[in-house]
Amino acid sequence: MAGSIALSELAALKHQRMKTCAELQQRSRWRPPYALVTALELQAIELPRLSNRCRRWKSSVVVAVPRPAERYRVQGVTSVVWSFPLDTVMVERQFLCTSPACTWAMFAAYLDLEELIVLADSMMRRNGRLRRTTLDELAAFLDAAESQAQTEGMRMFSGYENCRRALLMARSGTDSSMESRTRLAVMKYGLDCPQVNYPIAVRNSKALYLDLAYPEFKICVEYEGSHHAGQWLSDTRRRQAIEDEGWRYVQVTKLDIGDDESERALAERIAKHIREVTGKHVELTGRKTILQVCDARGLRRKPWYERLQFEPLLPVDRFIDHVADELDSIA
Template identity: 30%
Template sequence: MDWKNEADSTAVGEGAAKQDSARGAVPKTVFTAEEARASGMTEYQLRHRWLVVPTPGIRLWNLGDPPWREVVEAVSSLTGDHYLSHSTAARLWGLWLPHHLEEDWPIHVTGRKGESGARRRPGIQGHKAELDDEDVVEFDGLRLTTPERTWLDHATQIKDPVWLVAAGDALLQRSNGPARPAGVLGENPLCTLAEVDAVLVRRRRTKGINAARQARALIREGVDSPAETLLRLIIVDAGLPEPVVNQEVWLSPTLKRRPDLHYPQWRIAIQYDGRGHGESAQLNSDIKRDSDFTDHGWESVKAADDVYRSDGARQFLERLRRAIHRQTRVASTVTVV
């Protein structure tokens, strides 16, 4: 069942006007039948004409697309030994996802294999798996798989290995980096590399383990955005050395900068200037940043949104190779002198 299309938009105006005392009993848009009864809602009211039953045990007011987070909370609160998982947990943890999973329905739930099993209901994608205590957590009132276990399970959903690396990088963002999106769980970093390795050892026979192991070799700590991940992998896939990720560089005893990526051996800073960098304040900051590098003998190589297209990637890599050639010659000349 497609919950997003379940509600009839033509009923919004009329339905909002007819929710009478039943609406007042449980002010949430999505709630469990158990919550409704505890709030004093009668069985008759639970059969209100403007209530939808997307899956047994859950009610929602027929006012349009149901709020995803409220649906997730309701599913999590249903009785049973089950945990939000896969892309549902990934969205809650704020992992970087390909577009087709950013609004993924239905809700993914994993139950312990051999015990509760998978929760099989309309609108819920049930899974069965071995779940150790280290694999699950209760956070902000939600029962879900841990960030590292979520990433491993996610390997069965992400077909593009680049995005599996990006999701892994999202686990290890630096604590003093950009603010996390509103509404997601946890703080950066969500886990450690040691915890990622531990879950790979515990679940060494699980589905998706080979893809996860290959991605693990490429995930890095301190990445600020999926754009940085994709740019780094474009460089590596082209046969060039892997650049350093998001480390501060001292340009002088009193001046330091943090390029997105850089080659210390060639004094090359690689910057991703995508959407948002055209704003006045950001543009001025970028100009000052690039000037600082140039004034101290570095070369800046920029990548824009077109780097994700074959022609844009080719042009970027040509600029980067030329910069490496120039900076190699400069370094050689300095050494000779």
């Protein structure tokens, strides 16, 4: 519900980057596609959390070239070599960029697995004005790269395995990066993957979309960022409307995400609600790594409501087809 960079902020960053790139194009005829951080900014895609190595790219313009020999020296430009399919899109009819799928794959060498998942989510927002790609397009790009590697006898690009793992956990239709991080945080303690933006009907109002939901237990998890008093009043009314429909409400802020102790406490709050709904004991696991969260064996396990022999209160979409396809591709 909150915590994401607003559309207006992304638009401002885009126009600022467009100005920089326009100035560069006026003084140089070199036209390789913009890539990585520059490509994200030009396409108004929220940046993931960058490592120190990547942060320096924010002060320059990053471009992609297919071979080291094409890394020309141009002031203010950083060149990265990408030997795989160089899919491109044109922004505002004048800025050639690597496509979202290509940009995401390129980032795999520089991001940890969790931020790679968060970036994929950011490219597939529920807001159509911010949606840049789909899970199918991301998977298709990886398939094309793998086919090229097999045909040409090449090694796969750095981070390819993490891309495949990330597709197991990426979800389309999200609203913010902090919602994505919340989703992953609770899974590190053995909870099922909650559904994103689950729609519910409320009295005297249009449908509401819950940030994260366990509809089988009618438990919702809402991330609330910092906001002004008017937004607080709106959120209070929203919470009341959700609870009036019989949902248990778990509020999350930035204080609940980012360290082991706080994230375990959040998972315990959710588990406590599940115990109250089902009357059954729910045992959390020790903290898993994000790699363990993406482990194929864990993803194939029965959901909690089946293990507890509990009849779901509302229908559950477990993303089965998508996950099954990706598990097969990894195998």
